[in-house]
Amino acid sequence: MGKALRPKGWVLLAYLLPGLVLYSFVVLIPILAAFRYSFFSWTGGPKKQFIGWENYAEIMRDEVFWRSFLNNVLMTGYGLIGQVGLAFVFALLLMSKLVKWKGLHRTMSYFPSTLAPVIIAFLWMLIYNYNYGMLNSGLKGLGLGSLVQSWLDLTGPIVLLVSIPLSWQNIGFFTLLMLAGLSSINKEVLEVAELDGATGVRKAWYVIIPLAKPTLIVASLLCIANNMRGFEHVYALTGGGPGNASSVMALYAYQSSFLRFRYGYGSALAIAIITLTMLIIWLSTLGLRRRNQEGGVY
Amino acid sequence: MRKWSLTLGLLLSATSVLSACGGGENEDAAAEGTDKITIKLMHRYQESNIGKSPEDTAVLDGLARFRADYPDVEIVEEQLQNEDYSIKAQALAAADDMPDVFIVPGSWMTNFVNNEIVLPLNAELDKRPEWRDGYRAGTLDAGTRDGQVYGIPIAAGPTHLIYYNAQMFSDIGYSEFPATWEELMDAGAKLAEKGINLFSYGDKSKGYALSSWISALTDRATGPEWTDSILSGGGAKFTDEGFVKAIGIMSDLAKAGYLNKDLNSVDADAMVNYYFEGRSAAFASGIWSAMNVVNNAPEAIAEATHVTVFPGIEGGLGNPLSSSGGAGVYYSVNAGVEAGDKLEAIMTMLDYMTGADSARLMAEAGGFPAYDPGEFDRGKLDRVALEAYEASAAADSTKIFDLWFDASVVEVINTEIQGVMAGSRTPEQLAEETQKAYETFLAKP
Numbered sequence: 001m002g003k004a005l006r007p008k009g010w011v012l013l014a015y016l017l018p019g020l021v022l023y024s025f026v027v028l029i030p031i032l033a034a035f036r037y038s039f040f041s042w043t044g045g046p047k048k049q050f051i052g053w054e055n056y057a058e059i060m061r062d063e064v065f066w067r068s069f070l071n072n073v074l075m076t077g078y079g080l081i082g083q084v085g086l087a088f089v090f091a092l093l094l095m096s097k098l099v100k101w102k103g104l105h106r107t108m109s110y111f112p113s114t115l116a117p118v119i120i121a122f123l124w125m126l127i128y129n130y131n132y133g134m135l136n137s138g139l140k141g142l143g144l145g146s147l148v149q150s151w152l153d154l155t156g157p158i159v160l161l162v163s164i165p166l167s168w169q170n171i172g173f174f175t176l177l178m179l180a181g182l183s184s185i186n187k188e189v190l191e192v193a194e195l196d197g198a199t200g201v202r203k204a205w206y207v208i209i210p211l212a213k214p215t216l217i218v219a220s221l222l223c224i225a226n227n228m229r230g231f232e233h234v235y236a237l238t239g240g241g242p243g244n245a246s247s248v249m250a251l252y253a254y255q256s257s258f259l260r261f262r263y264g265y266g267s268a269l270a271i272a273i274i275t276l277t278m279l280i281i282w283l284s285t286l287g288l289r290r291r292n293q294e295g296g297v298y
Numbered sequence: 299m300r301k302w303s304l305t306l307g308l309l310l311s312a313t314s315v316l317s318a319c320g321g322g323e324n325e326d327a328a329a330e331g332t333d334k335i336t337i338k339l340m341h342r343y344q345e346s347n348i349g350k351s352p353e354d355t356a357v358l359d360g361l362a363r364f365r366a367d368y369p370d371v372e373i374v375e376e377q378l379q380n381e382d383y384s385i386k387a388q389a390l391a392a393a394d395d396m397p398d399v400f401i402v403p404g405s406w407m408t409n410f411v412n413n414e415i416v417l418p419l420n421a422e423l424d425k426r427p428e429w430r431d432g433y434r435a436g437t438l439d440a441g442t443r444d445g446q447v448y449g450i451p452i453a454a455g456p457t458h459l460i461y462y463n464a465q466m467f468s469d470i471g472y473s474e475f476p477a478t479w480e481e482l483m484d485a486g487a488k489l490a491e492k493g494i495n496l497f498s499y500g501d502k503s504k505g506y507a508l509s510s511w512i513s514a515l516t517d518r519a520t521g522p523e524w525t526d527s528i529l530s531g532g533g534a535k536f537t538d539e540g541f542v543k544a545i546g547i548m549s550d551l552a553k554a555g556y557l558n559k560d561l562n563s564v565d566a567d568a569m570v571n572y573y574f575e576g577r578s579a580a581f582a583s584g585i586w587s588a589m590n591v592v593n594n595a596p597e598a599i600a601e602a603t604h605v606t607v608f609p610g611i612e613g614g615l616g617n618p619l620s621s622s623g624g625a626g627v628y629y630s631v632n633a634g635v636e637a638g639d640k641l642e643a644i645m646t647m648l649d650y651m652t653g654a655d656s657a658r659l660m661a662e663a664g665g666f667p668a669y670d671p672g673e674f675d676r677g678k679l680d681r682v683a684l685e686a687y688e689a690s691a692a693a694d695s696t697k698i699f700d701l702w703f704d705a706s707v708v709e710v711i712n713t714e715i716q717g718v719m720a721g722s723r724t725p726e727q728l729a730e731e732t733q734k735a736y737e738t739f740l741a742k743p
Contacts, residue, residue, distance in 0.1 A: 038497040044392040045413020130560035131577075151561035155722035240505060242562040243717025258388050260408050 031274070039266035043261045065269065068240075068247040069276060074159045074282075075166070075248065076227040080185070082167030084219045087174030088212075091182055092204055106179070110172035117169070121236030123162035124165040128152050129229050152238055155245040164245050170226070176221050181215025182208065217288045224284055228277040249273045335643050338397035340376045340390075340630070342383040350588060352665025353453045353508040359659055360651035367650075371643050391415055400642055402449055402630045404440035404701030407709060411443045421637070422645050429649050432657075435623040437668040440701050449628025450648045455585035455666030455690045456621035457698050458514035458607060461573070461682075462580035465602035466494065475580075475606045479547060484607060486556035489579050498558035498578035500569030501719065504712040507548070508700045510582045513622030513710065515544035515606055517696040521615030525697050529733040531740055536732040543611065543720060545725035552719045562716045574599055582608070588686035589664040605685040607693060616696070623695035660704040665689050710735040 006017075020175035035151045038055055040048040059065055090109060093099050110118065127134045141145050151161055185208065209216070231250040234240060240247035240255070253273060257266025339361075347354035365373060376397070376552065378386060383401065390396050391410065402410055410416045434454055441449025462475055470488040472481070486496035501507045520540030527534035551557055555562040558564070558572055566583065572583045574595050581587075592602055610618025629648050635641055650656065656668035661674045664683040676684060700708050714731050715724035 036310070043409050043413060044388060045409070045415055046394050047413050125563075128563070130558075130563070150560035151565060153560055155717070155720050177365050209660055238563070239502065240717045241502070241713070242720035243715075243723060245720075245722065247718070255709060258385065260709045261388075261406075262706060263392060 034267040034270045036267075037264055038271050040264040042264035042267075044141060044263050048264070051264070055265050056272070058265065059268060059272050064242065064244050064247065065249065065252055065272070066108065067244055068249045068252045070247050071159050071246060072228050073228065073280075074229055075163050076224050078160060078163035079166065079170075079223045079227040080220060082163060083170045083174050084216070084223050087171050087178050088216070090171065090175045091178035092208070094179060095182055106172075106176070109175055112169045112171075113173045115169065115231035118236045120165050120169050121233050124168075125152070128161065131278070147216075153242055155242050158238065158242070158246040162234055162237055166227075166230065169233075170223075174223070177219050177222075178212070178215060181212050183212045194275070220288065221281060221285065224281055228280060229273070249276070316380060317335065325739060328390050334370055334372050335640050336372045337399060337640070337644055337647065338374045338376075338536070339647075340378065340387065340397045340400045342378050342380050342401055344377045344379065345424040350587075350589075352660045352663035355663050356653045356656045356660035356665065356667065357452060360653075360656040360691075363655070364647045364650035368643065368646070371647070373647070377387045380629070395631050398632050398635055398640075399629055400632070402441070402628050404449075404626055404628065404698070405703065405705050407441055407529070407628070407630075408704060409450060410630065411446075411448055414633050416448045417633045417635060418448055419450070419645075420445075420447050422641060423447060425647070426645065429653055432654060432669050434670050436670060440624060440626065440698075441628040441630070445551065449630045450652055451625030451628055452652050452694075453627070453660065453665055454570075454623060454625045454668040456514075456573070456607075456623035456693055456695065457509040457584040457626070458511070458582060458621045459587075459686060459689055460582050460606050460608065461582055461587060461591060461603055461604045461686075462606065463573070463576075463599060466576075466579040469561035475482050475604070476609060477706040478609050479611065481548070483554065483556070485579075486554060487553065488557060490554075494576070495558050495572070495578040496580065497551065498572035498581045499552075499557045499561040499567045499719075500566045500572075501561060501716060502563055504716065505700055505708075506566055506569075507715040507719070508708060508711055509622065509698055510584060511548055512544060512715065513697065513699040514620065515547060515611070516541050516699070517620055518611040518618060519544045519614045519711065521614065522618075522696055523615075523703070525699075528736070529697075529702055533638045536736055537726075537729045540615070542725050542729045545715070545728055546717070547611070549718050553721065557691065561577075561719055570574060570594075579733075585666045585686050588683045592664065592680040593683050600682060603682050604688045607681065607689065617694045619694055620694070620696045621693035622698045623690065623693060624701075626692060626698055626701045661687070704739045706739050707732060707735050 037048075039050060039052060041051045041054070043049040094102050094105060099105065122292070126132070128151040130136060130148075130153075133151070135151065136148045139145065152158070154161070189211070190203070190207065193203050198206060229250055230248050234246055234251055235254075236250050238246045240251050249269070250273060252264050255268035256262045256269055311358055321585055329638050341357075343351075343354040343357045345358065348358055349355060361373070361375070366372075374397075384403075387396070387400060387402075391413070393413070396415060402416065407416075422524040437451040437454045438447055438449075441451060443445060443486065460475065464475075466489065467473075467475060467485065470485060470492075476485050478481040482496070489496050498718055499506075499593065520534075520538065524534045524538065524540060526532070528536075552561065558569075558578065564572075569581055570583070570590055571589060575597065580693060588605070591600055595603065607619065607621050610616075631641070652667075653669055654671065657669035658674045660667040661671045662678050662689075664679060666687060679687065699711070705712075710732050711728070714723060714728040718728050
């Protein structure tokens with residue numbers, strides 16, 4: 001923008017002020033308040049007792065919190081495969097000549113993204129249901145009656161089972177994102193690649209992936225952020241159960257504050273979640289960027 | 299032009315800030331300006347439940363009668379659903395912004411008393427001895443701290459009763475409900491052969507296990523002294539044998555496969571439906587399920603249904619006829635309300651909502667009021683409801699753990715028991731985790 005057209009600093013600020021005020025009111029101030037509360041032993045009334053770093057020391061020892069953290073990481077892993085990875089495959093399929101009715105497929109795959117998480121959870125609760133669930137009756141129909149399970153009561157694979165509905169919901173969104181990224185790849189490059197004999201998997205691996213890297217990075221970061229703050233699906237589907245098996249950090253913080261009346265500790269957990277999430281996003285940005293630059297050399 | 303944009307920007311931001319803060323103040327000013335007494339009431343009884351739930355019916359009827367008799371008292375009422383109520387009340391309590399009268403579950407009481415959110419009501423109750431003495435023995439206890447009464451109870455009644463299908467038990471050779479755990483396990487095996495679960499069980503919403511199973515079972519094993527010792531910090535431990543044994547019984551039932559397989563992923567409604575569908579021969583639940591059986595069970599099931607309690611535990615110290623019970627939920631008054639006309643009006647309103655007339659109505663509708671209704675028209679009650687009422691009146695009531703233990707301990711048991719029932723945790727592990735939470739609670743009063 002030319003200097004003559006640029007409004008003065010204070011005018012810009014004045015324009016931004018309403019937004020900034022709202023933002024600080026609903027985001028910054030609560031975070032700062034949570035940070036302050038995290039130094040107190042507070043059960044939710046007018047009485048608070050300052051205890052310094054005690055809450056944070058307890059977090060370090062809190063097995064349930066770290067288990068929840070691991071579950072978040074696990075969910076992120078499943079998410080990267082089930083959401084970003086599958087979405088990439090879907091996008092490639094939708095770009096290829098093999099698939100008919102592309103518009104229909106796009107709409108159908110995006111549809112779950114428009115549903116509320118609670119509805120998704122309810123749908124999947126019915127699918128997983130032991131007596132009437134689609135999954136179990138499907139297994140019985142295939143003659144695999146021995147595999148019939150009360151799925152949401154399994155402690156082992158519960159995080160995977162909770163991640164599947166999440167992927168089901170978000171895959172459409174990531175597919176759209178990928179399609180947008182892929183369509184920006186120069187058609188001529190692809191044609192040349194085909195002339196050189198690069199088809200199918202080879203074309204995807206050697207041509208499309210390097211060119212679509214920026215999109216893949218953005219999608220991965222979005223997916224990481226989404227899964228690290230995941231709450232609704234787990235809350236509605238299992239409530240973190242059985243026991244703590246599917247607990248996630250946000251759910252645990254919610255339970256500590258609002259079910260156990262430990263607002264101080266809950267605030268400390270919230271701060272820990274922010275810190276850990278930022279740390280993970282920072283680390284993954286670092287990792288992805290470096291690989292991106294290495295790729296750029298070729 | 300530039301000046302315009304600045305003024306506009308500032309104006310916009312100013313209105314957004316002012317409108318956010320201004321609303322509340324205006325309302326308060328308007329309320330105080332008039333002579334009329336205004337009572338802000340927030341509770342979890344709902345119009346839509348009238349006729350379905352005895353408590354909602356009786357309490358809201360009392361409120362309507364109060365409104366008719368005292369037209370110059372304005373009541374600003376907010377009716378919320380159970381879970382919504384908990385969330386909203388906790389947020390308001392944390393912000394020190396509770397209404398004048400509100401519902402407090404017994405498990406919150408210690409916290410609310412420590413934080414001076416609730417008003418002691420002894421002086422007011424002493425002015426109305428007839429009303430005060432009408433409550434059943436023990437129902438005021440969970441709302442009392444250090445001799446000060448902070449809550450007016452509404453309903454009482456056990457959180458543990460067994461509703462069982464007598465037909466199914468007689469088919470396998472039990473003319474009565476099994477009287478020992480050995481017999482019960484034997485019945486479980488015989489029912490399992492026929493593809494029927496001994497009990498249906500639904501703990502998805504966490505809390506069911508503690509209120510309908512663990513409280514009553516533990517008391518049978520340890521006796522009430524253990525509970526009192528835990529509550530007073532008198533040295534009893536969750537790792538004590540009796541508590542572990544009680545959890546062990548539940549774990550055994552789950553391991554043997556006598557409960558439904560999806561026990562942690564269905565809620566109490568699904569649990570009762572399994573019973574209605576004939577998938578299970580019994581279920582444990584509170585008195586509130588009596589009306590559900592009366593209203594919703596298929597005729598054949600309703601006819602076969604009888605009501606009892608768990609058998610005693612061999613070598614246990616508790617009364618085998620007891621059931622966890624007493625009042626669980628209270629009306630409390632905001633600590634900010636001062637003695638005077640307003641408090642008078644509030645107490646009268648609470649008398650209307652929970653006292654003699656309301657209690658009679660609640661009993662006639664199939665509930666178990668905290669206020670002893672004396673004689674009431676039992677003819678209106680269905681057989682199952684009457685059986686539940688009589689079992690409740692006969693049972694020696696012991697403490698409901700989720701109302702008495704601190705919320706931090708309750709949460710741990712609620713979570714761990716799911717693991718135990720799923721088979722991924724042992725009763726001993728549950729006991730250790732609970733003890734840890736209990737010690738944390740004792741260390742930080």
